[in-house]
Structure formats: structure tokens, C-alpha cells
Amino acid sequence: MTLIELLGVLAFAFTGIIEARKKGMDLIGVYGVSMMTAFGGGTIRDLLIGHYPLFWIAHSNYVLILLGFAIVAALIKAEFYENPHVNQAFEVLDALGLGLFATVGASIAQQNGCDFYISVLLGVVTGVFGGILRDTICNEIPNVFKRNELYATCAFLGSTVLLGGLQLGVDVLHATLVGIAVTVLLRLVSVKYRIKLPF
Amino acid sequence: MTLIELLGVLAFAFTGIIEARKKGMDLIGVYGVSMMTAFGGGTIRDLLIGHYPLFWIAHSNYVLILLGFAIVAALIKAEFYENPHVNQAFEVLDALGLGLFATVGASIAQQNGCDFYISVLLGVVTGVFGGILRDTICNEIPNVFKRNELYATCAFLGSTVLLGGLQLGVDVLHATLVGIAVTVLLRLVSVKYRIKLPF
Amino acid sequence: MTLIELLGVLAFAFTGIIEARKKGMDLIGVYGVSMMTAFGGGTIRDLLIGHYPLFWIAHSNYVLILLGFAIVAALIKAEFYENPHVNQAFEVLDALGLGLFATVGASIAQQNGCDFYISVLLGVVTGVFGGILRDTICNEIPNVFKRNELYATCAFLGSTVLLGGLQLGVDVLHATLVGIAVTVLLRLVSVKYRIKLPF
Numbered sequence: 001m002t003l004i005e006l007l008g009v010l011a012f013a014f015t016g017i018i019e020a021r022k023k024g025m026d027l028i029g030v031y032g033v034s035m036m037t038a039f040g041g042g043t044i045r046d047l048l049i050g051h052y053p054l055f056w057i058a059h060s061n062y063v064l065i066l067l068g069f070a071i072v073a074a075l076i077k078a079e080f081y082e083n084p085h086v087n088q089a090f091e092v093l094d095a096l097g098l099g100l101f102a103t104v105g106a107s108i109a110q111q112n113g114c115d116f117y118i119s120v121l122l123g124v125v126t127g128v129f130g131g132i133l134r135d136t137i138c139n140e141i142p143n144v145f146k147r148n149e150l151y152a153t154c155a156f157l158g159s160t161v162l163l164g165g166l167q168l169g170v171d172v173l174h175a176t177l178v179g180i181a182v183t184v185l186l187r188l189v190s191v192k193y194r195i196k197l198p199f
Numbered sequence: 200m201t202l203i204e205l206l207g208v209l210a211f212a213f214t215g216i217i218e219a220r221k222k223g224m225d226l227i228g229v230y231g232v233s234m235m236t237a238f239g240g241g242t243i244r245d246l247l248i249g250h251y252p253l254f255w256i257a258h259s260n261y262v263l264i265l266l267g268f269a270i271v272a273a274l275i276k277a278e279f280y281e282n283p284h285v286n287q288a289f290e291v292l293d294a295l296g297l298g299l300f301a302t303v304g305a306s307i308a309q310q311n312g313c314d315f316y317i318s319v320l321l322g323v324v325t326g327v328f329g330g331i332l333r334d335t336i337c338n339e340i341p342n343v344f345k346r347n348e349l350y351a352t353c354a355f356l357g358s359t360v361l362l363g364g365l366q367l368g369v370d371v372l373h374a375t376l377v378g379i380a381v382t383v384l385l386r387l388v389s390v391k392y393r394i395k396l397p398f
Numbered sequence: 399m400t401l402i403e404l405l406g407v408l409a410f411a412f413t414g415i416i417e418a419r420k421k422g423m424d425l426i427g428v429y430g431v432s433m434m435t436a437f438g439g440g441t442i443r444d445l446l447i448g449h450y451p452l453f454w455i456a457h458s459n460y461v462l463i464l465l466g467f468a469i470v471a472a473l474i475k476a477e478f479y480e481n482p483h484v485n486q487a488f489e490v491l492d493a494l495g496l497g498l499f500a501t502v503g504a505s506i507a508q509q510n511g512c513d514f515y516i517s518v519l520l521g522v523v524t525g526v527f528g529g530i531l532r533d534t535i536c537n538e539i540p541n542v543f544k545r546n547e548l549y550a551t552c553a554f555l556g557s558t559v560l561l562g563g564l565q566l567g568v569d570v571l572h573a574t575l576v577g578i579a580v581t582v583l584l585r586l587v588s589v590k591y592r593i594k595l596p597f
Contacts, residue, residue, distance in 0.1 A: 025543065026594070026595040026597065027595050027597060028542070028549075028550045028551055028554075028595065029542070029543050029544075032542065032543070032550065033543075043446070047246060047445060048242070048253060048256065049251075049252070049256065050249075050251035050252070050448075052447075052448035053447070053448070054446060057446065057447065057512060057516055060512075060513050060515055060516045063515060063516065063519060064515060074597045075597060114256060114259075115259050117259050117262060117263060118256055118259045118262065121262060137543060139539075144227070144228070144231065145224065145228050145231070145232075145336060146228075151227075152227045152231065153227055156227075196225070197225040197226050197227065199225065199226060199273045199274060246445060247441070247452060247455065248450075248451070248455065249448075249450040249451070313455060313458075314458050316458050316461060316462060317455055317458045317461065320461060343426070343427070343430065344423065344427050344430070344431075344535060345427075350426075351426045351430065352426055355426075395424070396424040396425050396426065398424065398425060398472045398473060
């Protein structure tokens with residue numbers, strides 16, 4: 001779980017860095033946006049269920065690692081971030097962060113006594129909230145609220161698969177990996193083929 | 200109290216649904232906005248006083264009921280939401296939600312040991328915060344912050360009437376009903392006759 | 399600490415009042431913005447570390463004092479707030495609030511068991527978050543996120559000086575005063591000479 005969380009933190013931190021640099025922010029802005037993207041979803045989940053201490057306060061390595069990334073990113077030329085490959089990387093990292101955080105979030109909610117459906121919802125919240133903060137601060141309409149490719153829906157299905165699997169007796173590792181795969185693949189397929197909800 | 204809370208959740212959820220559908224959001228967007236409107240005020244109050252578990256996490260029926268409403272609402276044609284009667288219903292439901300949540304919020308704050316004036320303020324916060332989230336996400340300036348008809352003022356007076364009544368020895372049921380009536384009527388009268396604060 | 403907190407509340411409350419009156423808000427709007435500016439940073443810090451009751455809920459005098467200020471401010475003519483001296487006062491009060499809250503925030507975080515770097519960060523959060531709320535509600539881009547004069551950086555250095563001083567054995571009073579002075583002076587110098595981060 002800690003490994004998945006770390007990977008999710010890194011994936012979302014990079015999306016925050018890319019977005020903030022595209023907007024021409026300086027080191028502090030980049031650092032702030034990357035932290036809010038990486039820690040936002042887990043923080044809101046932990047506040048909602050009263051789960052203290054928050055994970056990034058308990059593991060202060062996270063904030064130091066992100067400081068290192070922000071310094072490197074701020075030193076790279078602004079043109080780099082306009083590169084279309086960077087845009088593609090952004091989409092993949094965002095999908096990855098969504099899947100990693102949604103499944104971790106759903107698991108933690110369930111371990112803290114939330115019932116099935118609330119746990120699924122808190123998985124979605126964990127997955128999408130960091131991106132909402134990132135986009136709001138960078139003055140973009142958040143992906144989740146656009147009539148757009150599937151986003152929250154992917155996290156919803158991924159969390160449901162994970163928790164459903166656990167209930168059917170699948171072991172945690174396999175259920176989690178399948179939950180992550182469902183979320184990430186569904187998101188990437190829906191971005192590629194512009195799949196939207198019918199209503 | 201639970202009944203009043205349920206009615207408040209429904210009233211605010213409908214306003215969230217109407218606003219989100221007017222903006223052309225899809226099912227997930229409508230569901231998200233309706234939940235934030237319905238649960239936002241109570242959540243911020245509970246976080247501020249450290250009152251766990253949050254009411255909608257403890258009663259997971261709420262989130263399932265709202266899912267049902269969101270599905271029905273997303274199936275209804277977009278033109279329906281442009282209807283002027285729907286706009287009137289929006290104002291009445293919003294006033295009702297304001298009154299129901301302000302009085303419940305003030306009571307809960309007082310039961311958790313807040314003093315008179317802080318309880319009144321937390322009543323106002325409970326009443327207005329869901330609408331602030333709804334309007335911010337839907338890119339409208341929140342009602343509370345416009346130089347406009349009375350809004351927070353109504354919740355302020357309603358909460359004061361309730362808590363003042365309790366202090367004067369009125370029983371909870373009557374004090375609550377009068378508090379709700381004061382808030383709702385004052386809001387509707389002020390919308391109808393465009394009453395504003397003098398300064 | 400309580401005195402420093404009170405001064406910080408007053409300084410930030412005034413900046414909230416000035417900003418809200420400039421936007422033409424009425425009494426309730428001015429009151430709301432002044433409370434969010436003055437209590438926002440401390441509230442988010444206390445929520446993040448799970449430190450209850452929140453300081454403004456425990457000391458209800460604060461909210462009553464701000465109500466008095468908001469009434470006086472709402473009675474003063476709108477032209478007053480366009481005065482360039484008021485703008486200068488705004489900058490000084492904002493710098494003062496930043497320094498006072500950053501040092502108090504870092505101390506409280508450390509007393510609640512956060513390690514050195516997390517405490518510095520929570521000092522920054524306490525210092526800047528009230529201003530973020532104020533500017534977001536008043537539809538301005540928050541100072542922190544603009545490529546602009548130093549802002550969060552000042553709070554970062556001030557908090558580091560305070561906590562570093564404590565670790566080196568300096569007494570709390572002197573370390574706090576130096577931390578505040580570093581933050582405020584750095585901010586004012588950087589506003590006057592338009593000093594920015596190099597990247």
C-alpha cells in the first residue's frame with residue numbers, strides 16, 4: 001500500500017509540476033501546486049474520515065522529495081513543457097495517479113469502517129480531488145466537471161472492482177492490481193477514443 | 200433532527216441538480232454537484248468542530264438516494280431546466296435548504312459545546328456553504344457574496360431565534376420550527392421585494 | 399503566543415475588510431471575507447494536524463471583535479478604500495499578518511509533534527492560506543501563485559529562522575520576534591524593490 005501511495009504521489013506531483021510550469025509559475029508556485037495535486041486527494045479523504053496523522057505529515061520524506069523535483073523542474077526551460085510528448089506523459093501520469101489513489105483511497109476508507117458504497121465514493125474522492133485543486137489553481141476547468149472523456153467514472157469502476165474482489169475472497173494484492181489496471185486502461189482508452197457518458 | 204436534516208439534504212440536492220443540468224453537465228457532474236451542495240455545509244461544520252463520523256458517511260443511504268435522483272435528472276431533457284417554474288422551484292428549495300440546515304447546524308454546534316454566538320455562526324456556515332460550493336463549481340458568483348437580496352442574514356436571524364428561544368425555555372421542536380420559518384420567509388420575501396442590506 | 403495570534407488576526411482581518419469593501423460588498427460580505435482571511439490559515443493548519451478545538455471557536459471574542467470592525471468598515475464611504483494610503487496600509491498589514499501567522503503556525507505545528515520541515519511548511523500554510531481564501535473570493539489571483547514579489551518565500555525563511563533558532567537554544571520570545579521581523583522585512587523590501595525568484 002505504501003509503495004502504491006508513493007507511486008501515486010510521484011505521478012500526480014509530475015502532473016502538477018507540468019501544469020504549473022506551463023502557466024509560467026516560479027519555484028514556489030510549482031512546489032505548491034505539485035504538493036496540492038499529490039497530497040490533496042489523500043488529505044481530503046483523511047479529513048472526512050478523521051484519520052490522523054495525515055500521510056504526508058507522518059512521512060515527511062514526501063515533501064522533501066517533491067521539493068527536489070520542483071527545483072529540477074523550475075530549472076528546465078519553459079519550452080520543454082510545450083512539447084507534445086510532455087502532454088502525452090501528462091495524460092498517462094494523470095491516469096496512473098487516478099488509478100493508484102482511487103484504489104488506495106477505497107482500501108483505507110474500508111479499513112476505517114466505512115461501508116462498501118461510501119468506500120467506493122471515498123476512493124473516487126481520493127483519486128480526483130488532487131486534480132481538482134491543480135486545475136482550479138491553474139485556472140482550468142477541472143476534468144471531472146467537464147462533459148468530457150470518462151474520468152471519475154474510471155475511478156468509480158476501479159474502486160468497485162477492488163472492493164468487490166475483496167468481498168468475493170480475492171487477495172488484496174491481486175484485487176488492487178486489477179482495480180488499478182481497470183481505472184488506468186479505461187481512462188486512457190476513453191481519452192484516445194473520446195468516449196463520453198451517454199447522458 | 201434527522202428528519203429536518205433529510206429534508207435539507209433533499210432540498211439542496213435538487214438545487215445542485217438543477218444548476219448542474221443547466222450547465223450541461225453529465226451524470227457524474229450532476230451527481231457530484233448535488234452531493235457537494237447537499238453535504239457541503241454539514242461537512243464543513245463537522246470538520247470545524249471535530250464531530251466524527253460525518254453524517255453522510257454514517258448514513259450511507261443519503262448518497263444512494265442522491266444517485267437515484269441524479270440518474271433521473273440526467274435522463275430529463277435539458278430544456279426542462281430552462282422552464283421559469285423550475286427557476287422558482289430552485290429559489291424555494293434553496294431557501295428551504297438554508298433554513299433547515301442553519302437551524303440543524305446551530306443545534307449541533309451548541310450540543311457539541313460551542314457558545315451562543317459561535318453556534319449561530321456555525322448555523323450560518325452550515326446553511327450557506329453547500330450553496331457556495333455549488334455556485335463556485337458551476338462558475339457563478341455565490342449568492343452570499345453578492346450585494347444582493349438577504350441570504351446569510353436570514354440564516355443568521357433564524358439561528359439566533361432558535362438558540363434564543365431555547366435559552367428562554369421554549370421546547371426544541373417549536374424553537375426549531377420557528378427558526379426555520381423565520382429563515383425561509385425572510386429569504387423569500389427578500390427575493391420577491393429585492394430587499395438588500397442598507398450598507 | 400496568544401498576543402501574536404491576536405495581532406495576526408487583526409492585521410489579516412483589516413486586509414480582508416479593505417479588499418471586500420473595494421469590491422463593493424455589503425456588511426455580511428465584508429464580515430465573511432474578514433473572518434475567512436483572519437481565521438483561514440489557522441483553521442487549515444489545525445484541521446491538518448487534528449488540533450481541536452479551533453482557536454476562533456475556543457475564543458469567541460475574536461468573531462465578535464471582527465463583527466464590530468466590519469460594521470464600522472461598512473459605514474465608511476467606499477471612496478476611502480480607493481485612497482493610495484489605504485493600499486500601502488494593506489501591503490504592510492498583509493506582510494505583518496504573514497509574519498505573525500507563519501511563526502505562530504510553525505510553533506504550534508512543532509508543539510503538536512510535527513518534525514522540523516513539516517512545521518516550517520505548516521507555518522507557510524498558516525501564513526498564506528487566509529490570503530488565498532480572501533483573494534479567491536474577491537476574484538483576484540492569489541499573491542502566492544503569481545510570478546511576483548516574494549511572498550511564501552518570506553514565510554518559509556521566517557519559519558525556518560524561528561525553528562532553527564529554537565534548535566540552537568535561543569529562547570522562544572527572541573526566536574519568534576526575529577522570525578517575524580525576517581518575514582515582514584523581506585516581504586516589504588521585496589514589494590518595494592520588486593524582487594522576484596530567479597526561476
